[in-house]
Amino acid sequence: MxxxxxxxxxxxxxxxxxxxxxxxxxxxxxxxxxxxxxxxxxxxxxxxxxxxxxxxxxxxxxxxxxxxxxxxxxxxxxxxxxxxxxxxxxxxxxxxxxxxxxxxxxxxxxxxxxxxxxxxxxxxxxxxxxxxxxxxFAGLEPDGAAEARQRLSVLTGREDEVVRAVARGLSNAEIGRALIMSEGTVKAHVSRALAKLNLSNRVQMALLVRDAGKK
Incomplete structure (x- = not known):
C-alpha cells in the first residue's frame, strides 16, 4: 500500500x-x-x-x-x-x-x-x-558546464548512454529497447549512476546532462 x-x-x-x-x-x-x-x-x-x-x-x-x-x-x-x-x-x-x-x-x-x-x-x-x-530551465547556469562534464566523467560508457537516454525523457522500457538491454539492466545502470553522481532522482540526472551540454 x-x-x-x-x-x-x-x-x-x-x-x-x-x-x-x-x-x-x-x-x-x-x-x-x-x-x-x-x-x-x-x-x-x-x-x-x-x-x-x-x-x-x-x-x-x-x-x-x-x-x-x-x-x-x-x-x-x-x-x-x-x-x-x-x-x-x-x-x-x-x-x-x-x-x-x-x-x-x-x-x-x-x-x-x-x-x-x-x-x-x-x-x-x-x-x-x-x-x-x-x-x-536548462542553461540557467552555463558556467557550470565544465563541472557537470567532470561529474559525468565517472560513468562507464554504458552508464553514460543510459543517462543520456534518461535526459531525453525515456522510460526504462524505452531505454531498454533503444540500447538492446533488459529493463532490469537499465534500472541497475540508473541506480548505479545516481549513486556515482550523488543524485536523488532522474530529473536531477537529466538536468546535469543538460548542464554539461550533452544530448
Whole structure:
C-alpha cells in the first residue's frame, strides 16, 4: 500500500486530491497538511511514502518544506504541485531533490499513475512534462558546464548512454529497447549512476546532462 500525504493551503484542492486517490486499491491518503510546517509534522506522524505538495503556500512554502524533508535520510519522495506557467521556483525544487511535478490540471489517471511510479523510484512524470521542465530551465547556469562534464566523467560508457537516454525523457522500457538491454539492466545502470553522481532522482540526472551540454 502506497501511503500518501496531501499538502495544499486550499482545503478544496486537498479534498479533490483525496477523492481522486482514495478509490485506488493500492493507495492510501494517510493525512493532509495546509502548509510546509504542518507537512513536516505530518510526515513524522504518518510516515508517508509519497508527499504531494503545493509549491506556493503561506507560512512555510513547499520549497522550504522540500529542503527540510530531503535532509532526513529515508524520507518520503516529494512530488511538487504547480501551475507551471506561474512558478519561478521549479528549477530550485528539482535541484533540491523533488521527485517530479504535477500540473494542477493533471488528469485523475495520470495523477494516480505518477504517485505509483514515484513510489517505485522509477520515472517521475510523463516524458512530455519532464522534458518541458528540463528544456525551460536548462542553461540557467552555463558556467557550470565544465563541472557537470567532470561529474559525468565517472560513468562507464554504458552508464553514460543510459543517462543520456534518461535526459531525453525515456522510460526504462524505452531505454531498454533503444540500447538492446533488459529493463532490469537499465534500472541497475540508473541506480548505479545516481549513486556515482550523488543524485536523488532522474530529473536531477537529466538536468546535469543538460548542464554539461550533452544530448
Amino acid at each position: 502506497i501511503r500518501v500525504l496531501v499538502v495544499d493551503d486550499e482545503a478544496l484542492v486537498r479534498t479533490g486530491l483525496r477523492m481522486i486517490l482514495q478509490p485506488a486499491d493500492d493507495i492510501e491518503v494517510v493525512g493532509e497538511a495546509g502548509d510546509g510546517g504542518e507537512a513536516i509534522t505530518a510526515v513524522a506522524a504518518h510516515r508517508p511514502d509519497v508527499v504531494l505538495m503545493d509549491v506556493r503556500m503561506p507560512g512555510m512554502d513547499g520549497l522550504t518544506a522540500l529542503r527540510e524533508l530531503r535532509r532526513s535520510p529515508g524520507g518520503p519522495r516529494v512530488i511538487m504541485l504547480t501551475t507551471f506557467d506561474l512558478d519561478d521556483y521549479v528549477h530550485t525544487a528539482l535541484r533540491n531533490g523533488a521527485s517530479g511535478f504535477l500540473l494542477k490540471d493533471t488528469s485523475p489517471r495520470d495523477l494516480t499513475n505518477a504517485v505509483r511510479t514515484v513510489a517505485e523510484g522509477s520515472a517521475m512524470l510523463t516524458p512530455k512534462v519532464t522534458q518541458r521542465l528540463i528544456d525551460t
